[in-house]
Amino acid sequence: xxxxxxxxxxxxxxxxxxxxxxxxxxxxxxxxxxxxxxxxxxxxxxxxxxxxxxxxxxxxxxxxxxxxxxxxxxxxxxxxxxxxxxxxxxxxxxxxxxxxxxxxxxxxxxxxxxxxxxxxxxxxxxxxxxxxxxxxxxxxxxxxxxxxxxxxxxxxxxxxxxxxxxxxxxxxxxxxxxxxxxxxxxxxxxxxxxxxxxxxxxxxxxxxxxxxxxxxxxxxxxxxxxxxxxxxxxxxxxxxxxxxxxxxxxxxxxxxxxxxxxxxxxxxxxxxxxxxxxxxxxxxxxxxxxxxxxxxxxxxxxxxxxxxxxxxxxxxxxxxxxxxxxxxxxxxxxxxxxxxxxxxxxxxxxxxxxxxxxxxxxxxxxxxxxxxxxxxxxxxxxxxxxxxxxxxxxxxxxxxxxxxxxxxxxxxxxxxxxxxxx
Amino acid sequence: xxxxxxxxxxxxxxxxxxxxxxxxxxxxxxxxxxxxxxxxxxxxxxxxxxxxxxxxxxxxxxxxxxxxxxxxxxxxxxxxxxxxxxxxxxxxxxxxxxxxxxxxxxxxxxxxxxxxxxxxxxxxxxxxxxxxxxxxxxxxxxxxxxxxxxxxxxxxxxxxxxxxxxxxxxxxxxxxxxxxxxxxxxxxxxxxxxxxxxxxxxxxxxxxxxxxxxxxxxxxxxxxxxxxxxxxxxxxxxxxxxxxxxxxx
Ligand SMILES: Nc1ncnc2c1ncn2[C@@H]1O[C@H](COP(=O)(O)OP(=O)(O)OP(=O)(O)O)[C@@H](O)[C@H]1O
Ligand SMILES: [Mg+2]
Numbered sequence: 001x002x003x004x005x006x007x008x009x010x011x012x013x014x015x016x017x018x019x020x021x022x023x024x025x026x027x028x029x030x031x032x033x034x035x036x037x038x039x040x041x042x043x044x045x046x047x048x049x050x051x052x053x054x055x056x057x058x059x060x061x062x063x064x065x066x067x068x069x070x071x072x073x074x075x076x077x078x079x080x081x082x083x084x085x086x087x088x089x090x091x092x093x094x095x096x097x098x099x100x101x102x103x104x105x106x107x108x109x110x111x112x113x114x115x116x117x118x119x120x121x122x123x124x125x126x127x128x129x130x131x132x133x134x135x136x137x138x139x140x141x142x143x144x145x146x147x148x149x150x151x152x153x154x155x156x157x158x159x160x161x162x163x164x165x166x167x168x169x170x171x172x173x174x175x176x177x178x179x180x181x182x183x184x185x186x187x188x189x190x191x192x193x194x195x196x197x198x199x200x201x202x203x204x205x206x207x208x209x210x211x212x213x214x215x216x217x218x219x220x221x222x223x224x225x226x227x228x229x230x231x232x233x234x235x236x237x238x239x240x241x242x243x244x245x246x247x248x249x250x251x252x253x254x255x256x257x258x259x260x261x262x263x264x265x266x267x268x269x270x271x272x273x274x275x276x277x278x279x280x281x282x283x284x285x286x287x288x289x290x291x292x293x294x295x296x297x298x299x300x301x302x303x304x305x306x307x308x309x310x311x312x313x314x315x316x317x318x319x320x321x322x323x324x325x326x327x328x329x330x331x332x333x334x335x336x337x338x339x340x341x342x343x344x345x346x347x348x349x350x351x352x353x354x355x356x357x358x359x360x361x362x363x364x365x366x367x368x369x370x371x372x373x374x375x376x377x378x379x380x381x382x383x384x385x386x387x388x389x390x391x392x393x394x395x396x397x398x399x400x401x402x403x404x405x406x407x408x409x410x411x412x413x414x415x416x417x418x419x420x421x422x
Numbered sequence: 423x424x425x426x427x428x429x430x431x432x433x434x435x436x437x438x439x440x441x442x443x444x445x446x447x448x449x450x451x452x453x454x455x456x457x458x459x460x461x462x463x464x465x466x467x468x469x470x471x472x473x474x475x476x477x478x479x480x481x482x483x484x485x486x487x488x489x490x491x492x493x494x495x496x497x498x499x500x501x502x503x504x505x506x507x508x509x510x511x512x513x514x515x516x517x518x519x520x521x522x523x524x525x526x527x528x529x530x531x532x533x534x535x536x537x538x539x540x541x542x543x544x545x546x547x548x549x550x551x552x553x554x555x556x557x558x559x560x561x562x563x564x565x566x567x568x569x570x571x572x573x574x575x576x577x578x579x580x581x582x583x584x585x586x587x588x589x590x591x592x593x594x595x596x597x598x599x600x601x602x603x604x605x606x607x608x609x610x611x612x613x614x615x616x617x618x619x620x621x622x623x624x625x626x627x628x629x630x631x632x633x634x635x636x637x638x639x640x641x642x643x644x645x646x647x648x649x650x651x652x653x654x655x656x657x658x659x660x661x662x663x664x665x666x667x668x669x670x671x
Contacts, residue, residue: 387515390515
């Protein structure tokens with residue numbers, strides 16, 4: 001056992017290598033970063049379940065056929081939000097649109113040409129999915145929010161594909177000192193099409209910058225969705241990132257947060273509702289590289305059918321990152337006997353004066369609570385819906401925009417209603 | 423109103439109710455007293471329709487209709503209410519949201535219009551004020567972090583809003599301070615009329631000083647072993663349950 005084991009290349013790995021070699025000359029900018037990232041991939045290959053961080057999501061067997069790059073398409077109808085400047089993306093490509101005061105938006109290729117380097121948000125972490133995004137991303141935008149500016153942006157991604165195609169956008173957002181940004185990222189796509197998304201958002205928060213990020217996964221029911229958030233926090237920066245995941249067949253949502261300045265705070269939240277044969281993995285790496293950081297993680301997963309949920313959360317506290325305060329919780333509700341959940345919270349603490357804790361729970365709806373509600377006249381399905389919506393509601397509650405919160409709560413309630421009909 | 427005939431109930435193979443007979447008439451306030459573990463809460467749960475119990479024999483009739491096959495919410499719609507001995511905490515559900523859901527579900531079952539938000543608020547505010555419930559409490563998640571006495575008042579608030587024809591109060595007096603006891607008793611007395619009936623489970627004469635029962639039943643080892651008037655409660659206060667425990671065994 002050990003390093004000497006050489007895995008055979010899978011057809012998917014071979015195809016990716018051939019593609020990179022064929023395409024690399026035409027990929028826009030960031031050639032060095034692409035080459036480095038791809039070299040790491042070539043060395044490691046697609047991670048199988050033997051790789052610890054992919055134990056529950058065996059990418060080697062899940063990604064059999066890397067789909068061809070999605071063609072241009074007309075925009076499909078997508079979620080509309082009030083009070084947000086909207087940037088539409090179809091098949092990963094920005095459809096243009098005006099930017100907001102204090103905000104500049106440019107195509108990724110232009111930003112790369114001007115010297116923007118991808119991947120800085122990863123801190124000391126590296127990850128195969130991120131590397132593949134770095135290597136292949138051609139579409140996306142670079143956004144910059146000026147120092148002190150306030151902005152509300154909605155990145156509305158809609159996929160319009162009729163066959164298995166791949167979509168690999170990259171968004172790099174720089175939030176300058178003292179700026180504040182609410183960033184909504186919604187993803188919608190057709191059902192019954194096995195399209196593949198590997199999408200990444202980098203958030204680079206300057207000192208005292210504030211970002212509230214919300215990602216909505218309403219991808220199609222056969223889609224493979226690999227989504228990545230990488231954030232770096234400057235001094236006294238504050239980040240919250242919340243995902244509501246309803247769609248996709250196989251999903252892995254990764255969040256990497258690196259503390260670069262002291263007294264920064266982050267809140268990472270996830271609300272995931274799974275049914276049928278869905279698989280959803282939320283994997284976090286929170287890296288306290290400097291002292292006095294605070295992090296809060298709250299993940300709630302509702303699993304029905306034979307679906308499988310995964311939570312992997314790692315809090316790293318580097319040797320000199322004293323006075324770190326990290327609290328992580330993952331709670332799952334299983335609505336059927338065959339539903340499954342794997343919880344793996346991890347603390348890697350190398351400093352001695354820290355306050356870190358984690359907790360994970362997994363169980364069915366509480367029969368006594370259900371009975372209490374029924375005894376007051378609520379039919380069982382309504383009682384269940386009330387409890388599930390409350391369970392998920394605690395994750396969505398901190399979202400500051402009431403309209404958005406209502407939209408998301410409405411989707412949760414529709415999900416419960418669809419369950420009754422099914 | 424409520425008639426229980428020869429009720430036998432088991433849980434996990436353990437027999438808890440042993441041929442219990444009880445009748446509560448329309449307009450009547452009946453009290454049940456009995457030692458710990460005699461099956462009083464079990465009786466109240468079985469009447470309300472909790473799933474865990476197996477009824478091996480007997481009938482429960484509400485207005486002449488056997489309710490044993492009915493779901494808990496259908497029993498509630500039929501006019502039954504149970505004030506729980508241990509009200510459940512429901513995190514994430516604001517008390518107000520819950521009250522509205524309950525009221526609307528019952529209105530819907532009767533084919534009535536839902537109350538307008540304004541009328542609903544008025545109704546809840548008025549009922550809360552009578553029970554000395556601070557309106558701020560209604561914004562909090564249902565029963566979460568409420569004191570024992572607050573939880574009991576919240577049960578009575580629900581009863582006041584739902585206006586059940588048959589209410590079972592399982593030790594609603596336990597945990598109440600002297601003033602709260604009086605307030606809760608007034609809540610019950612306010613609903614007392616020829617169309618409403620109450621079954622009050624209690625350990626203490628104190629409550630019965632405020633809610634004067636028409637009948638008192640003694641329960642021991644899963645059956646009613648003695649029935650009579652309010653004087654029985656006074657006797658129990660003096661002599662305890664010793665004679666009944668012997669008799670039931
Ligand atoms: N799930 C259960 N499994 C086994 N025994 C149970 C279960 N639930 C109740 N019992 C038993 O049934 C008996 C009756 O319990 P119950 O709660 O009805 O008593 P009670 O008369 O309400 O008592 P108290 O005055 O203390 O409230 C007790 O011996 C109790 O331990
Ligand atoms: Mg009891």
